[in-house]
Amino acid sequence: MSSSERVLPTLAALAILVGVAVAVASHLTLGFRAFTAEDARRIRIAAAPAELSPLRVVSPTGASQALWSADPKTQVWLVTFVYTRCPSVCLALGSEFQQLQASLRTTEGVRLASISFDRAHDSPAALAAYAEHHRADPARWLVAVPDTDAALSRLLREAGVVVLDDGAGGYAHNAAIHVITASGRLVALFDLERYREALAFAQDLAR
């Protein structure tokens, strides 16, 4: 047997190995476009919207309301997930939502929602304090918390949001502006600092 014949099985094994590795890695990274799960979530949702189940949320007044279709004037929601004790990112987010709220004075069909994932702490009173701190106008900006733990965990799971206890009394989570239609379809995700683009996208949808 010549030396070239002796390496043939090895070369065949290598070819299969590299082929399988490229296929698996390409599957995971959506064609080498997303190396983090958060990037993959955004690409997947842009390609195929996620269907969110209807849920009930409690607002600062203590009243309960249904999402996402209960308000006929709202065709598109711009949603962020928050917890009202959040000291850093969420405060910055609050200021971005304040700017969005100002833009919404001249826009129909788009509404903001800050949905808390901290059911243990975010009572209607805590939500009211948060809404007041950020000067949220209830007509344009809903601050609310899901009415049950089951509804909350289903919402987070369906939207692909992962909330971690940061070990210092707070939470870390994959924050983004979620564009959700009145039929409960999560159609796009935007970085918080790209809030203007999120608004333009939502206005386009609401038209």
Add this chain to the structure above:
Amino acid sequence: MNPIAWLEVDMARHMLLEFPLLVALGAALAHRLAPRADAAIARFDRYGLTGWTFASLVLAFWMIPAALDAAIGSAAVNAAKYASLVASGFAVRSAMRRSPIALEAFFVGNFAWMAATVGLVYQEAEAQLCLNYLANSQQRAGRGLVVFAVVALVAWFALRARHILSSASAGSGDDALRSAIGSTKS
């Protein structure tokens, strides 16, 4: 908390304790492998090329942040992670019976470079790369990967010192490719 959950709840422990343990388990299995089984593998693993390539690909894959999240999010993916890491330890130990020193140096060097680079990326990233790991856990994993890269290089050198030092005077030249690679130890 069970030991596996304890390992996987922290990014540094997951990558720098659990991964090496699984690889070592695979290597220990290969160490006790019957000669006949090894001969069957050797046919497809000339110069240890397939074994080293397999281990490199598996280790590179599990350094992708999305792969870590996938393993945490799915029991099936996590099982595939255990199996592939044990298999990569098995493949390397088995390949080391055949691989020329120069080929080992290439793969070990390549791994060290990759682990150190990924470690630096983990440390540089401002955001959390994994949905399931906090930024501080990611920082520790990044620093640990850089240390691990150096340790892997030194450990391989220590393990192969005798061969590396003798490879300069070796060279039986019974095989065209082997002499082209420039080293022999069998």
